[in-house]
Amino acid sequence: MLRYPALPTTFFQNARARLMEKLPPGTAAIIFANEVLPGEADTTLPFQQNSNYLYLTGIETPGGILWLYPEAPVAEAREVLFIQPPSPEKKLWEGWSYGIEEARTRSGIQHVRPLSEWQAFWRRMVGRIHAVGLDFNEHERQTHALLPSPAHRFARRLQQELPGHQIVRLAPILARLRMVKTPEEIALMREAIAITIEAYQTILPLLQAGVMEYEIEAEIQRLFIRRRASSAFSPIIGGGERACVLHYTHNSQPLEENTLVLIDIGARLGSHCADLTRTIPVGPISPIAEKYLHWVAEVQLYAQKQLKPGISIEAWYQSVAAYMQEGMKALGILPADAPANAYKRYFPHGLGHFLGIDVHDVGSRYDPIPVGAVVTCEPGLYLPNEKIGIRIENDLLVTENGCENLSAALPDLLGL
Template identity: 35%
Template sequence: MRYQKIPNTLFVKNRSKISKELESGAMAILCSNEVLPTNADGHMNFKQNSDLFYLTGIDQEDTYLILQPHHPIEDNREILFIRETNDHLKVWEGEKLTKDQARDISGIQKVLWSHQFESYLERASSEVEVFYFNANEHDGRNTAFVSKTDQLNKEIQEKYPLHSVKRLAPILTKHRAIKEPEEIESLKKALEVTKRGFLRLADKLKPGMMEFELEAHLTHEFLMNRSRGHAFPPIMASGKNACVLHYITNNEECKEGDLILMDFGAEYANYNADITRCLPVNGTFSPRQKEVYQAALNVFHFAKERIVKGNTMTELRKSTAQKMEEELINLGLLNKEQIAEQDPNSPLYRKYFPHGVSHYLGLDVHDVGPKYATFEPGMVFTCEPGIYIQDEGIGIRLENDILITEEGNIDLCADIPLEITEIEDLMRQQA
């Protein structure tokens, strides 16, 4: 792994929180993601199952975890199964984790080989009353894709049809939403790398550059700083491309007089940064660009003040929508009469601000978390209002990552230039 080791105290705490919520006679089972194939004999880069990583810190394929907190034998309450290295693997892929390394990373003392998982389950199943199965229950998931977790759940149910089954996702979702200090440190490291990338982009940007050149600078900066790369496909959207919310083609020229919207973030130790900045390609905002940017900034500050303990996502979206309407009126894009007569189920501001203002952030970019929960300290959210005016070829989105505290919140991106004067000063310094 490229990233520096995370203290295993994190994973010990995480397992303890989950285990306390499992009923008597229960066994929770989780497995790693697969290495997915491409064409011929190729394969994609491995990405660990976020839930398994949250509980073990193991960043390797062919891994299983069993939690049986009420087992009478203490050693059997937590069991980790990892892939055994053989001579073939040593030659072609290198050595996998040893048992001692896995113990050190996870804090789990009983470590077996993955090929022992099925036989162990057969022996232990007679003492189990209920299986807790893991599953991806994110509301934006790809429901057509059958994961290794889905396959494992199906196989176990078919083999042990008389056992009760419960969902692990609601328990994990609740606890993953509240970040531990070690998780906040990983997020901060991801943002440190992201900031370096942004400053490099501001330094390199000039009329005539291609969007993919900026992406290349960003990739290089990330990899040079212990990140394994992008948290998600980066958006380098200049001119009219900024009005396409998920523009990732990054194949056009950055032209004099245009803005470029850059939505990106580094991954570090499986934790993800997610920021958006808009830069004038020539270093100076035009009067209209400045006007729209300031309007988006006003909404950003309004929303950020409301990402605090006690609020909810529903209320945040509702109040932010009203603030956005005010700013769109000031920009001459809407008027009060139109808003008074609009269909409340299809508000007019959605033409210019069609996406959400915030989402959970953590091990997944759109991290899991209770959808209607009251905001609590330890939760991390993005704050990302945007204004997109297709007729003018202007798209502006501003995004920072916000940690909720007992006293209010902490903007984890506060040292990354955002205000108009900061951006223009930065561009002049880099010229």
Template identity: 35%
Template sequence: MNTADFSQARQGLLQAMLPNSIAIVPAASLVTRSRDTHFPFRQDSYFQYLTGFPEPDAYLVLSNHTEYANGLSVLFCLDKDPEQEIWHGRRYGPKQAKKHFKLDMAFPLEELDGLLFDLIDCHQHLYFAQGHNPSTDELVFEILEGLRCAHKQGRRAPSCIIDIRVILDEMRLIKSDAEIQIIRKAADIACKAHIRAMTFSQAGKNEYHLEAEIHHEFAMHGAKHPAYGTIVGSGGNACILHYTENNQALRQGDLVLIDAGCELQGYAADITRTFPVSGTFSKEQRQLYEIVLEAQLQAFTLIKPNNTIQQANDLVKEVITQGLIDLGILKGELAENIEQQTYREYYMHGLSHWLGLDVHDVGHHKVDGQDRALKPGMVLTVEPGIYIAPDAKVDRKWQGIGIRIEDNLLITENGYENLTQAAPKTIAEIEDIMANGK
């Protein structure tokens, strides 16, 4: 991503806003980890999308008032401070930030209150994400009240407040070429990490050993952080959808489910692979795995423009349900089981979510009450699964088996591109790579 990409995003927002509007977008702040230490800083996704500015405690203000022919972009950020920079790292400061990020104006953060009062004045509409950042809510409503009380001085507060996310979520749903390139690279790194975990796995090691191998591979390729809490669930732990303890020993004969993706320049990958600790699937594991894989491959046939995620999910439910009936885990006819949703005991989550700056990225799945049609530029996951809990009322041979297969798909003009196909997922591929290490 370069400054032109962020400028284009800002222009897109300015054009989508109603005439005579102003928008306020805050950056993230540091979050305390314990006492006087902080979690690694992660920029707010909306702010990142519009600026690429990597520092905390900043504000972006945009206006399309008629007096600004091409719109106005203003950044408020922390000022240069040699003493603070010795302790906490270099800052851009307003002067460098304005030049580097191609903004119209930039000011020190301490000037925000006074200047924001003047900037908001006489705009008809105000766009911001109320409730997203409590300190911004407090600041904005204080300024609005001040403008309302200053009407005798010719001041005028915006008469309409609009949720900026309505526009930004739609913009972020369709990825630009630059965003796609980053997501594609993040996906490639995540594929390498899953392969590394497969080749490292063996009985007696711990789930956290695989987690460490994955995170090491991320970092070695420039993705310093995972996009979400890495899941390494072996045996019955694979049946806990968001299992992150990752502290149990790997046992011979068990499967291990790994749901892991890196974050690169703010963009997420999200891959799940399930494989045998020992390198070889048992008969029962193989039978269930083939159902999940077939369900995913069938879903892929419906992932294309103008179709919906729900269409694919409906097909996945049928494939999984019929597979469970064939194995005797479910009883009765397919239609009856679908109607009664008996599959939900073993497949209880949705098939897909959007992917981008957030691992569960923004964008509604329904529009005007109807399932959203897929369009080129969307990026989504496809992740069917079967989870048979250790205490499930089924034949013992099925108990404690959890399987999920998840890929990241880019919608193209004619179908899709599987961004994560490099991560092995057929039984033959998995067994081969675990046996030969390549």
């Protein structure tokens, strides 16, 4: 019933096996699916699954619980998935959803039970374990107040009722596992990137003066849906000075002749994302704007050469930032005696981030980047007074000897 390509069942089986190998002795991991959140009136907000639950089960529906306990005395308690089977009423209104057999086939978990059996199962097993592994959202870029998740509520109850049981943080363990992409994940991301590249090729002839930014967005969304994908994030279509708004998503203004338009988009195909940016001329542009575009493309190539396994995203950023500082001096954007970090006025964001199930995927900017990680590389230059904003973003797979540009089929200087 899924309209998009799905990872094979063996992927989820292997992911669970890797997690169980990392659990401390006596620890059972409990990973909760996300819940449906209420909207206004009788509506609900669009559902987004807990990425770790999705990584381990492949199940996209809300309300489940995954139990993993490698030291269980019987196989029936080692790996158990609890789901809410669809009721006749739910089937009537919403159609297909995972039943017990479908969840078993999708996840590769043999012991799938109704969610109503969870409490009794927990009471039987709690005396055998010493610690509970729970995954909380510890993403270093999360700045919004977090609503209490099922894991938060369970942790509070555990501390009140069973204070002798320790809580083990699963987030760091799962982050290290998810940083290294499997061949199946890389293949899916290549497809998502190819769809995103096709979207750029589709809209390129439409980039003319008078065309509305939202018209460009509409064509991108149309292409994504036709290719069984969706937007991994709200598309950014920023013409002229609007390109200097880093996460501009109003997409409400007309394109103007002799300007640049910054387009930051990415397809989500199944569980995994692409994230690409190109800055494209609308008609002839000034020599200085073209010069800036070429310079950002040069920075992109320099940054790719600096990316190697073992470097951290922070160290990678610092090495490229020093190159950008000197480049801005050579361009006359900064004076020769500009203080250190003066480049931040014109390049105020990071160089890149991990990419995978989430657009800003898990992983620390301070830890060594392993072989098999996928990161974005997105140098930019923002000059609001000149109504010029430029960003060129590629998706890079870290290899033994450096990196592979997964988005190399899309020219950095698209439209020139």
